[in-house]
Amino acid sequence: MSDQTIIRFEHVTKRYDQDAPVLDNVSFEIERGKFYTLLGPSGCGKTTILRLIAGFIEPSQGNIYFNGxxxxxxxxxxxxxxxxxxDYALFPHLNVFENVAFGLRVKKVSKSEIQKKVTEALRFVNLAGYENREITEMSGGQRQRVAIARAIVNEPEIILLDEPLSALDLKLRTEMQYELRELQRRLGITFIFVTHDQEEALAMSDEIFVLNQGRIQQSGTPIDIYDEPINRFVADFIGESNIVPARMKADYVVEFAGRTFECVDKGLQPNEAVEIVIRPEDLEITASGKGKMQVRVDSQLFRGVHYEIKGIDDAGNAWLVHSTKRADVGAQIGLDFDPEAIHVMRFGETEEEFDKRLESYEGSETGGGGHGH
Incomplete structure (x- = not known):
């Protein structure tokens, strides 16, 4: 455990009655001063982790450490x-100032100190001058900032955010992502954010924990998670992916779609059955007969900044392509991609095993330091 560790879960399990565990033997560390996101589908255990940290519930097994x-x-x-x-849990009968001051009044902080702390907290969230505004007169984004001001006024070491952007419309949600990230940087305290929105997690986080069925599937920076998914669930859940059955022929050589391709992975067994991931934006459309593989265009949608094209290769694999080039439905096109675009996943591999395998080719002449897309 490093000196920067503020929260540590050690083999923590949480179950209700005799039901299957909501959280199953989970261990991880949170460092101070970073923005963390707990990401996963409904029921995966992310809100349970938040409630355990907050003290609303206790673990069934294992230990939770705060500052050791x-x-x-x-x-x-x-x-x-x-x-x-x-839902921000604000008091509708109290104005902005009194909502932010509520916790301080409970603690019997002096009137002058309350005035100072509330004013400073509202300034931090860009609500200076809103002290006397009624909560019912505030927009969704403003209410969220009031809730954050109420959280920071008590000078906590950690702020927990339970899907606070989910009720906002898309434009406001995007604006609040920037605001929350900037606020965390200015405050310099630990934020732990819960969401099921992958784009939100990738945009805001220093580190992401991807959960499914009560377990952490993978943790790492947004780039790590996106470029180096450990298994099919993570690859499929984080962004859009082409996941195709494959066979590792040798170090740096993988076979899929009926052909062999150069890749940057090694450390797997010859002829081992694996899966490969190629992101849609890493596929380049070429003329028919050119490129590394051929596909027949099944559908095409215009998405504003790119065309979303779906095609089928000769082996029956479906491919999703994001391209600024259009392709007519029914046409035969070529697809090209770099060896670095191919990410090989081993069936049933743990995160520790994956990390060791990654280290074995990072920095090598062929690997070029990993999958930097």
Whole structure:
């Protein structure tokens, strides 16, 4: 555990009654001053992790450490943690100032100190001058900023955010992503953000934990997660992917779609059955008969910044292509891609095994330092 670790989960399981565990033997560390995102589908365990950190529930097994001290039984009001809920949980009968001041009044902080802290918190979230505004008169984005001001006014070491952008429209949601990220940088404290929105996680995070069925599938930077998915679930859940059955022929050589291709992976067994991932934006359309493979165009949609083209290769594999070039339905086209665009996934590989395999070819002459797209 490093000196920067603020939260550590050690083999934590959470179950209700005799049901299957909502969280299953999970271990991870959170460092101070970073923006973390817990990402996954509904029911994967991400909100359970948030509630365990907040102290709303206790683990069934394992230990949770805060600054090196076990906090399993420490009540929520004794933790240096504040939560921003999905519905913001503001008091409609109190104005902006009183909503932000509420926790301080409960703690019996002096009137002058409350005035100072609330003013500073509202300035931080760009709501200076809104002190007397009624909550019912505020927009969705403004209400969210009030909720964040109420969280930071208590000077917590961690702010937990439980899908706080989900109720906003797309334009406001995008604006608030920038605002939240900038706010975290200015405050310099740890944010732990829960979402099921992959683009949101990729845009905002220093580090992402991808969860499914109560377990962490993979953790890493957004680039790590996107470029080096550990398994089919992560590859499919994070962005759009072409996932095709393949066979590793030798180091740096993989076979799929009836042909062999150069890649940048090694450390697998000869003739081992694997899956490969190629992102749609890494496929380039060429003329028929050219490129590394041929596909027949099944459909084409215009998405504004690119065409979304679906095609089928001779082996029956479906391919999704994002390109600025259009292709007519029924046409035969070629697809080209670099060896670095091919990411090989081993069936049933753990994150630790994957990391070791990645290290074995990172920095090598052929690997060129990994899958930098």
């Amino acid at each position: 001290r076990i906090i399993n039984n420490v009540p929520a009001n004794k933790r240096q943690v504040n939560t921003v809920f999905q």
